[in-house]
Amino acid sequence: MTALLSFKALSKDWFGVPAVSDLTLEVARGSTLGLIGENGAGKSTLMNMVGGVVTPSDGEMSWKGEAYAPRSAADAAVRGIAFIHQELNLFTNLSIAENVFIDSFPKRFGMIDRTRIREDTAALLARLELDHSPETLVAELAPGERQIVEIAKALHREADLIIFDEPTTSLTPRETARLFDVIARLKAEGRTVIYISHILSDVKMLCDEVAVLRDGRLVEAGPAEVFDVGRMIRSMIGRELAGMFPARTAAPQADVVFEAEGLGQPGVLEAVSLNVRAGEVLGLFGLMGSGRSELARVIFGLDPVERGSLRLGGRELAGGPGARIAAGLAFVTENRRDEGLMLDAPVAENMSLVAVRTFGRGPLAVLDRGAHELATERMRGEIGVRAGDIARQPVKALSGGNQQKVVIGKWLMSGPRLFILDEPTRGVDVGAKYEIYALADRLAASGAGILFISSELEELIGMCDRVMVMSRGEVTAEFAAPFDRVKILAAAFREAVA
Amino acid sequence: MKPDAPAGVMPRPEPFPAAVPRQSLGHRATGLLFSDYFVLYLSIAYFLALVPFLPTLANPANLANLLSNMWPLLVVAVGQTFVLTIAGIDLSQGAVAGLSSVFAALLLATAAPVAVLGNAPVWGLFLSENGGLLAGIPGATWLAVAAILALGALIGLANGVAVAVLRMPAFMVTLVTMIAIAAFAIWLTQSNNIRDLPANFVALGKGTLVSLYFGAAEESQVARRALHAFVTWPMIVAITVALAAHVALNRTVFGRYVFAIGMNRNAAEISGVPVRRVIVTVFVISAVCAAIASVLYTARLETGRPTLGAGNFLLDVIGATVIGGTSLFGGKAKIVWTFFGVLFFVLLSNTLNLMNLSAFHIDMVKGGVILTAATLDVMRTRLMRDRAV
Numbered sequence: 001m002t003a004l005l006s007f008k009a010l011s012k013d014w015f016g017v018p019a020v021s022d023l024t025l026e027v028a029r030g031s032t033l034g035l036i037g038e039n040g041a042g043k044s045t046l047m048n049m050v051g052g053v054v055t056p057s058d059g060e061m062s063w064k065g066e067a068y069a070p071r072s073a074a075d076a077a078v079r080g081i082a083f084i085h086q087e088l089n090l091f092t093n094l095s096i097a098e099n100v101f102i103d104s105f106p107k108r109f110g111m112i113d114r115t116r117i118r119e120d121t122a123a124l125l126a127r128l129e130l131d132h133s134p135e136t137l138v139a140e141l142a143p144g145e146r147q148i149v150e151i152a153k154a155l156h157r158e159a160d161l162i163i164f165d166e167p168t169t170s171l172t173p174r175e176t177a178r179l180f181d182v183i184a185r186l187k188a189e190g191r192t193v194i195y196i197s198h199i200l201s202d203v204k205m206l207c208d209e210v211a212v213l214r215d216g217r218l219v220e221a222g223p224a225e226v227f228d229v230g231r232m233i234r235s236m237i238g239r240e241l242a243g244m245f246p247a248r249t250a251a252p253q254a255d256v257v258f259e260a261e262g263l264g265q266p267g268v269l270e271a272v273s274l275n276v277r278a279g280e281v282l283g284l285f286g287l288m289g290s291g292r293s294e295l296a297r298v299i300f301g302l303d304p305v306e307r308g309s310l311r312l313g314g315r316e317l318a319g320g321p322g323a324r325i326a327a328g329l330a331f332v333t334e335n336r337r338d339e340g341l342m343l344d345a346p347v348a349e350n351m352s353l354v355a356v357r358t359f360g361r362g363p364l365a366v367l368d369r370g371a372h373e374l375a376t377e378r379m380r381g382e383i384g385v386r387a388g389d390i391a392r393q394p395v396k397a398l399s400g401g402n403q404q405k406v407v408i409g410k411w412l413m414s415g416p417r418l419f420i421l422d423e424p425t426r427g428v429d430v431g432a433k434y435e436i437y438a439l440a441d442r443l444a445a446s447g448a449g450i451l452f453i454s455s456e457l458e459e460l461i462g463m464c465d466r467v468m469v470m471s472r473g474e475v476t477a478e479f480a481a482p483f484d485r486v487k488i489l490a491a492a493f494r495e496a497v498a
Numbered sequence: 499m500k501p502d503a504p505a506g507v508m509p510r511p512e513p514f515p516a517a518v519p520r521q522s523l524g525h526r527a528t529g530l531l532f533s534d535y536f537v538l539y540l541s542i543a544y545f546l547a548l549v550p551f552l553p554t555l556a557n558p559a560n561l562a563n564l565l566s567n568m569w570p571l572l573v574v575a576v577g578q579t580f581v582l583t584i585a586g587i588d589l590s591q592g593a594v595a596g597l598s599s600v601f602a603a604l605l606l607a608t609a610a611p612v613a614v615l616g617n618a619p620v621w622g623l624f625l626s627e628n629g630g631l632l633a634g635i636p637g638a639t640w641l642a643v644a645a646i647l648a649l650g651a652l653i654g655l656a657n658g659v660a661v662a663v664l665r666m667p668a669f670m671v672t673l674v675t676m677i678a679i680a681a682f683a684i685w686l687t688q689s690n691n692i693r694d695l696p697a698n699f700v701a702l703g704k705g706t707l708v709s710l711y712f713g714a715a716e717e718s719q720v721a722r723r724a725l726h727a728f729v730t731w732p733m734i735v736a737i738t739v740a741l742a743a744h745v746a747l748n749r750t751v752f753g754r755y756v757f758a759i760g761m762n763r764n765a766a767e768i769s770g771v772p773v774r775r776v777i778v779t780v781f782v783i784s785a786v787c788a789a790i791a792s793v794l795y796t797a798r799l800e801t802g803r804p805t806l807g808a809g810n811f812l813l814d815v816i817g818a819t820v821i822g823g824t825s826l827f828g829g830k831a832k833i834v835w836t837f838f839g840v841l842f843f844v845l846l847s848n849t850l851n852l853m854n855l856s857a858f859h860i861d862m863v864k865g866g867v868i869l870t871a872a873t874l875d876v877m878r879t880r881l882m883r884d885r886a887v
Contacts, residue, residue, distance in 0.1 A: 300768070302767070302768065321767060321768055321769075321770050322770040322771075322772055325769075325770040326770075331768060333768060338762070338764055338765070339762075339764045339765050339768050340765055340768075341762065341765060342757075342758060342761035342762045342765055342766075342829070343761070343762070344761055344829060344830070345757070345758075345761055345829075349754070349757075353754070353758055353765075353766070353769045353771070354769045354770055356751050356754050356755075357751050359751065360750065360751040364745075364746075364750055365750050365751040365752060366745070366749050366750050367749050367750060367751060367753075367754070369749075410769065
């Protein structure tokens with residue numbers, strides 16, 4: 001077999017931070033390659049380079065034996081590379097046929113040749129066994145069916161390589177089975193497939209080849225037979241870390257601060273129960289789409305929940321964020337730019353937003369500016385924000401780590417009893433990470449409970465007293481220190497590991 | 499950059515605007531551009547540049563006229579400033595002003611000609627030959643003013659609930675309110691104006707507290723038209739409204755909430771800001787401001803006029819606010835900016851009138867000026883960003 005697509009010493013830096021480095025790999029024509037790695041391992045960057053969305057900083061790619069340097073996504077599509085993404089790129093207001101032909105409507109006398117697109121699409125759908133009229137609007141289709149339409153689009157373009165990026169995250173088991181059928185048929189037709197997934201047993205079942213990425217590098221690649229799930233996981237993690245985490249200063253206390261019981265919301269959460277003790281750091285691990293962030297939003301009153309109860313310090317939690325903050329909740333969201341900060345506002349105003357009403361005096365709640373300045377200055381010292389004049393400097397002028405400290409600081413001002421930290425170290429450099437861990441430790445030592453949500457297993461192992469694992473909206477396992485990372489990952493991937 | 503800047507601070511090429519050492523001309527120019535008083539300086543420069551060509555511009559009579567045009571517009575623009583701060587827009591202010599004007603006349607008119615208004619749907623119910631509903635009742639003027647403000651508040655409440663609770667776009671909601679209410683006001687009187695408003699109401703729009711006289715000191719009798727109104731009731735009302743708005747926006751918890759929503763609604767919501775309540779309040783403020791301005795206009799014109807807020811009303815309000823420097827994208831506003839924006843806009847209209855330009859030319863120039871202001875705002879924002887990050 002010859003190589004359809006190959007990478008030679010391919011690298012991509014983002015502002016000096018390598019996302020993919022020195023990667024050399026060949027994808028044989030007609031093969032099915034499983035591409036695996038933790039979040040941030042470089043899978044998306046690599047595929048974006050193939051798709052023409054990202055330009056490599058170094059190295060080269062070749063396609064069908066020729067040098068390949070796509071300038072745009074359209075360029076890649078024309079060459080015969082198709083992507084099936086998690087978020088589908090379909091126009092839901094158009095019909096299946098229109099979607100399939102969107103970039104190449106056949107014309108007759110200057111008008112779209114509707115008969116032809118209908119007939120051609122019907123033939124494609126029959127091949128993929130999707131039992132819908134070509135006239136059906138995509139909006140009326142289930143997620144799995146939409147994916148089949150994406151595949152029909154790829155087939156219509158006669159794509160040689162079809163890349164699936166986490167295709168099963170939003171599918172029901174039946175839809176997944178059908179997708180695998182279709183993939184098997186694509187293989188039988190001799191098309192090449194790259195299959196990216198966190199669900200390792202699927203990778204094992206579907207693929208002939210497996211490539212493992214970690215920190216932007218290719219760890220190993222080989223025929224699927226030699227990879228069992230345990231080896232895949234070990235290969236994906238494979239590193240030891242020391243000295244990245246501060247020692248915990250206090251042990252958890254006996255009394256439970258926060259309790260959630262039987263939280264359920266169709267399609268999001270399934271009977272989730274957990275409790276956090278005073279001074280405890282409870283880790284919550286899960287892959288993207290496992291329901292961990294959704295759980296946080298439910299606890300905070302941002303999203304509705306159908307079943308279950310929440311108690312903070314023995315009292316039932318209800319109402320919106322305002323009421324829950326008053327009860328003692330704090331929520332550092334995973335997206336500090338969109339949900340945490342007012343980027344154009346000065347540091348001090350960001351810090352005091354949550355507790356701002358405590359600075360109001362009199363019936364008109366006129367701000368006590370002296371008290372405000374005092375409190376924000378004290379907080380700046382407490383969390384160690386490195387900034388100039390915090391009353392003037394906009395928070396967007398701070399580094400990522402300092403921005404994150406401001407987000408944490410604004411919650412400290414309200415004196416909460418349970419902190420939800422959702423990916424608190426995302427996009428933060430190593431030094432600032434350490435400071436954020438130290439801050440979390442200080443919070444716990446002062447008696448607050450912490451729910452530490454992360455997709456970085458290392459930091460959970462480094463910081464937590466217990467770790468719970470979520471997958472597809474359910475808590476699948478709970479571990480106490482000392483942690484076994486293979487077992488934790490296995491629970492997240494829902495695999496049994498011996 | 500300070501040499502001793504601690505690690506972790508993003509290097510920035512320049513200190514922040516407030517700390518700009520006024521050395522070079524370039525610094526001075528950008529300092530001026532970022533100043534709160536930029537539009538005031540612009541107005542003064544514009545005034546001084548035109549006085550040699552339009553000597554009437556500096557006449558006491560013209561200055562008094564300029565001021566009297568400024569106050570009601572300021573009140574409406576202050577209301578609009580709140581809405582723009584939360585990244586909304588209120589297109590219904592003009593219609594609210596029109597309806598309020600009719601409402602005022604329906605309550606207060608002391609007489610009404612059946613020949614003109616006999617066909618109006620309100621004839622007999624609200625209005626008769628003996629005047630409006632409250633005609634002749636002691637304290638009617640204050641009752642009517644309270645009722646008008648309540649009417650404004652009600653319309654603002656409807657706008658606010660639609661935007662905040664039903665999550666409809668402010669543009670759509672207030673556009674619909676504008677169309678419906680403007681039409682309703684016209685239908686009420688069949689497009690006729692209602693005159694004969696009582697004297698103590700008219701005083702709200704014309705009443706003078708301090709007048710200036712620029713004639714010879716020894717004259718024993720001074721003609722009415724030689725007296726130039728300086729301190730008027732509208733001035734006091736407008737400045738009171740503006741000061742209250744300034745305090746509310748800059749010195750209260752409510753003001754911080756308004757800015758927070760405008761800068762990042764998601765973050766505000768997660769931080770416990772009562773987002774919906776604040777949005778509703780902001781729309782109520784906007785409509786009440788329109789109603790207050792309507793009282794001032796109606797009293798000045800001595801006429802209840804359903805089309806009071808039609809035509810260029812909205813252009814003037816939004817134009818003046820945006821020229822002041824308030825951002826259409828929310829989160830960036832100051833009442834002093836609006837004050838200077840209104841000053842500049844009124845000055846502009848006034849000079850264009852004095853130049854004997856036609857109404858069409860005036861609108862074309864105004865449009866151009868708003869475009870320039872918007873361009874300047876984009877440039878300012880970009881410059882500011884380049885300096886900050």
